Structures are given as structure tokens and as C-alpha cells.
Amino acid sequence: MKKTRVRFAPSPTGPLHMGGVRTALYNYLFAKKRGGDFILRIEDTDSHRFVPGAEEYIIESLRWCGIMPDEGLGPDGRLAEKADERNPHAPYRQSQRRGIYRKYAEQLVRDGFAYYAFDTAAELEAARSQAEAAGQTFIYNAATRGSLRNSLTMGSDEVERLLGERNDWTIRFRMPSDEVVVMEDLIRGHIEVNTSTLDDKVLWKRADELPTYHLANIVDDHLMEISHVIRGEEWLPSLPLHFLLYRAFGWERPEFAHLPLLLKPVGNGKLSKRDGDKMGFPVFPLKWTSPEGEVSRGYREDGYFADAFVNLLAMLGWNPGTEQEIFSMEELIEAFSLEKVGKSGAKFNPEKAKWFNKEYLRMRSDEELCSLFMPILSSNGVNAPAEKVQEIVGLIKERATFVSDFWDIAWYLFKAPEEYVEKDASKFWKKENVDMARQALTETDSAQAMEEYIRAKEWPMGKVMNCIRLALTGSSNGLGIADIMRFIGREEALLRFRRAEERLVIC
Numbered sequence: 001m002k003k004t005r006v007r008f009a010p011s012p013t014g015p016l017h018m019g020g021v022r023t024a025l026y027n028y029l030f031a032k033k034r035g036g037d038f039i040l041r042i043e044d045t046d047s048h049r050f051v052p053g054a055e056e057y058i059i060e061s062l063r064w065c066g067i068m069p070d071e072g073l074g075p076d077g078r079l080a081e082k083a084d085e086r087n088p089h090a091p092y093r094q095s096q097r098r099g100i101y102r103k104y105a106e107q108l109v110r111d112g113f114a115y116y117a118f119d120t121a122a123e124l125e126a127a128r129s130q131a132e133a134a135g136q137t138f139i140y141n142a143a144t145r146g147s148l149r150n151s152l153t154m155g156s157d158e159v160e161r162l163l164g165e166r167n168d169w170t171i172r173f174r175m176p177s178d179e180v181v182v183m184e185d186l187i188r189g190h191i192e193v194n195t196s197t198l199d200d201k202v203l204w205k206r207a208d209e210l211p212t213y214h215l216a217n218i219v220d221d222h223l224m225e226i227s228h229v230i231r232g233e234e235w236l237p238s239l240p241l242h243f244l245l246y247r248a249f250g251w252e253r254p255e256f257a258h259l260p261l262l263l264k265p266v267g268n269g270k271l272s273k274r275d276g277d278k279m280g281f282p283v284f285p286l287k288w289t290s291p292e293g294e295v296s297r298g299y300r301e302d303g304y305f306a307d308a309f310v311n312l313l314a315m316l317g318w319n320p321g322t323e324q325e326i327f328s329m330e331e332l333i334e335a336f337s338l339e340k341v342g343k344s345g346a347k348f349n350p351e352k353a354k355w356f357n358k359e360y361l362r363m364r365s366d367e368e369l370c371s372l373f374m375p376i377l378s379s380n381g382v383n384a385p386a387e388k389v390q391e392i393v394g395l396i397k398e399r400a401t402f403v404s405d406f407w408d409i410a411w412y413l414f415k416a417p418e419e420y421v422e423k424d425a426s427k428f429w430k431k432e433n434v435d436m437a438r439q440a441l442t443e444t445d446s447a448q449a450m451e452e453y454i455r456a457k458e459w460p461m462g463k464v465m466n467c468i469r470l471a472l473t474g475s476s477n478g479l480g481i482a483d484i485m486r487f488i489g490r491e492e493a494l495l496r497f498r499r500a501e502e503r504l505v506i507c
């Protein structure tokens with residue numbers, strides 16, 4: 001059997017969308033499950049859409065997620081530019097492969113599957129307006145090409161002359177006029193499209209001596225011996241052309257699988273950055289600053305664990321057929337199959353995304369969480385012994401979704417409150433409560449003894465405790481008094497109580 005070889009072939013047109021990361025992930029899982037290769041190729045032949053930094057962003061995103069290509073990256077972690085044992089097909093950046101494509105385009109012309117087109121932008125524009133005026137849409141194909149300026153309508157001498165004189169001609173695919181293309185997709189099943197609805201796509205442009213996406217994609221997939229093309233559903237309309245290109249070249253085609261879209265949390269349509277901005281969640285794996293200085297948030301910077309992010313992406317469109325939701329990368333590789341990828345789009349649920357992170361946080365050791373929390377403590381000016389921090393983290397981790405929540409949950413274990421929540425103060429800082437609380441605190445030597453003391457006196461436990469909590473934390477909610485006192489110590493508790501007495505007015 002042929003070796004499984006799949007590729008992730010993004011265009012560096014901006015930050016990689018989380019849907020793109022999912023495409024990479026599914027390719028990776030598919031390859032690993034079958035003992036195959038996962039290849040990274042950068043499709044940058046559209047120079048107008050090139051965005052500086054996007055390629056580095058793609059690579060960094062894959063690295064963060066642990067979706068590492070077997071082929072495509074050099075030892076320095078950048079895209080491989082020189083062929084060697086590991087990267088036999090280098091370079092993997094299409095703009096550096098530009099010399100490869102022309103001969104394939106010319107071959108199609110020679111064999112009658114493509115032709116030279118000399119129409120200028122202005123001429124095409126005129127044809128478009130003319131069709132529009134007649135209430136039609138202009139398509140460059142069998143219906144119109146006979147009246148346009150190309151090597152099918154012109155004499156060979158003139159064609160030769162124009163090829164030499166002009167530098168704005170293109171090579172177009174000669175789409176059959178009326179043929180049903182029959183295709184199989186591993187996810188979508190059987191598909192038929194009549195070529196009469198399709199146009200003569202440009203394959204190669206003299207102006208920049210570069211192929212378009214379609215030609216470069218097919219030539220590279222062939223040369224790189226790709227066995228399966230797994231990509232987003234937005235490429236499904238290109239599939240008939242790709243099928244016909246393989247046929248025209250006489251090459252064996254890979255299998256195709258088009259993945260369903262990631263959909264908006266509410267309403268219809270594709271999940272976009274605007275949805276994220278509106279509802280407060282990232283749609284990109286990493287934070288991105290555009291060349292214009294616009295900043296987009298990322299899952300990494302928002303505090304997601306990479307493994308939680310990978311897990312939640314895996315579940316967007318694929319299901320294991322069981323109730324299991326938490327999967328390590330190894331388990332995903334084991335369980336993944338294209339048969340269990342859905343046909344319809346997967347609605348993104350930002351709350352579910354958080355749920356995944358919460359689960360992963362709970363699975364982390366106290367030791368690891370402690371080391372992640374320490375820098376947050378330092379940035380808040382707190383210098384606490386790791387042992388104590390680790391114990392605190394163990395106590396509060398069930399309540400947190402992100403490591404950054406730790407500070408919000410337990411900051412008062414590290415420093416005294418500067419302020420008191422007004423409505424809590426007016427509710428609990430009453431003369432009789434304060435008197436009872438002071439007495440209970442000073443007369444006992446531990447939280448447990450204090451509780452027994454209050455009970456023996458038959459004082460209202462809730463009121464007294466909330467009064468103490470207000471003094472210790474600045475509000476009436478938070479961890480149990482016993483835990484708070486254990487961490488800050490009795491001395492500090494007394495100190496904070498006295499400070500509250502100085503600062504708060506009795507209500």
C-alpha cells in the first residue's frame with residue numbers, strides 16, 4: 001500500500017484561524033494513526049495577499065499545539081529551503097519553487113488542456129460590463145472563449161509574437177464545455193458537477209512568473225507524493241478543477257476529504273473574528289499584531305493550555321462515537337478517523353471551550369500550577385515561598401478555569417485588603433457583630449477553637465464569620481475562614497481585624 005502522506009498547506013495571508021489549526025490537527029492525527037507523514041507547505045504564490053510575519057505565526061502556532069510536521073521544517077525550526085534526507089522536497093515555500101511550475105503549465109497547453117490568454121484587464125472588464133448590461137454574468141469558458149483574445153482564437157504567428165512582446169498574458173485551463181465530473185470525497189461522499197458552470201481558471205501568470213493556487217497545489221501535491229488531501233470545505237468548489245487537472249496531467253490523484261466549517265456560536269455562518277470580538281473569545285491560537293498594529297487575542301495569551309486547546313479543536317467536527325470528551329494527543333491519534341467527521345458545520349461554543357481548560361487545569365499537578373502561578377504573584381509584588389503557594393493552589397484549583405484566576409480567587413492570602421466592599425460592610429460591620437468577632441478572635445488560638453467558642457456562646461455563626469471574613473478579605477465571600485487563617489496565621493488575622501476596626505465605620 002502507498003505510504004500515507006498528508007500536508008497542511010496554508011497561505012500566509014494573516015494569522016492562522018482556529019479552523020486552520022483544526023485542519024492541521026486532523027491531517028496530523030490521520031497521518032500519525034496510519035504511520036504516515038505530515039508535511040508543512042507554505043502556499044504564497046499570491047503576492048498581493050502576503051502578510052509579513054504570517055508564516056512565522058503559522059509555524060509557532062503548530063509548535064505550541066504540538067502538531068509538528070515530519071517534513072517542511074529545517075533544524076532551525078524555519079521552513080526548509082534546502083533539500084536533505086529529512087526534507088527531500090525542499091524548498092517548501094512555493095514562491096521559492098517558482099521555477100518548477102511553468103513547464104507543467106506549458107505541458108497542458110501543448111496537450112490541448114490549456115491555452116494562452118492575452119485579454120487585458122480592461123478588455124475583461126468590458127466583457128464583464130457588457131454581460132451585466134444584458135443581465136448576465138460573464139464567465140470565461142467554452143461559451144465565451146471563442147470571442148476572446150487567446151491562442152484558441154488567434155493564429156500561431158500572432159500568438160508567438162504576443163508571447164514575446166507582452167508580459168501580461170496568462171495560461172488558462174480549458175474547461176470542458178459540458179461534462180459531468182464525478183467525484184468521491186471521504187467526508188461528503190459522491191459529488192457530481194457539470195463543467196458548464198465552471199470557468200477557465202488562470203493557472204500561470206507571465207506578469208509575476210508565478211502559478212496560481214490551483215496549479216501550484218496540484219503540481220506540489222503530486223511531486224510531494226501526497227496520498228490524501230484533507231482541507232476546509234471552502235475548497236470544495238475547486239475540486240472539479242483539481243480532478244480535471246490530475247486527469248490532464250495523467251497523474252494518480254490523492255483521496256480528498258473536505259472538512260465541515262466552524263460555525264458561529266449563535267446564528268448562521270462561518271465563525272469569524274468579529275464573533276470573537278463581540279462575545280469575548282479568541283479565534284486565533286496566538287496573539288497577533290497586524291502590520292497595521294491591530295491586536296487580536298489568542299488562546300495561548302488568554303491562558304488556555306495547549307493540550308486543552310487541541311482537545312477542544314478535535315471535538316469540533318469529529319466525535320469518537322462514545323461519551324468520552326477528554327483526550328490526550330496519543331488518545332486522539334488512536335481514536336481518530338475521517339468516517340467520524342461530520343458533514344455539517346460544527347457550532348463553536350465558547351463556554352465549552354472554557355470547560356475544557358477547567359478540566360485540564362484540574363488535571364495539572366499542584367507543583368506545575370504553582371510554578372505557573374509564581375510569576376503572576378511576582379507581577380503583583382508578592383514574594384511567597386513555593387511550598388505555601390503550592391498548598392494554596394491545591395486548595396483553590398477546583399474553582400479556577402485559568403491559572404490567572406488564582407490571583408482573583410486568593411489574592412488576600414498574600415496581602416491584606418486595602419478596601420472593603422461597601423455593601424458587605426454595611427451588612428455585616430455592625431456593632432454587636434464586631435464585638436463578638438473581636439472577642440472570638442482574641443480569646444481563641446485557632447479557627448477551629450474560634451468556631452467552637454462562637455457555638456458555645458450561641459452567637460449567630462454566619463454573622464460573626466462574615467464580619468471576620470470582611471476584615472480578612474475585604475468582602476463577605478471567599479474561602480472558608482479556617483483556610484484563610486491557616487494561610488495568613490493568627491497574628492496577621494488579628495492585625496487585619498484591627499485595621500478594619502480603624503478604617504470601617506460601624507453601621
Ligand code: GLU
Binds near residue numbers: 230
Ligand atoms: N493554500 C490553501 C489555503 O490557504 C490550501 C488549500 C488546500 O489545502 O488545498 O487554505
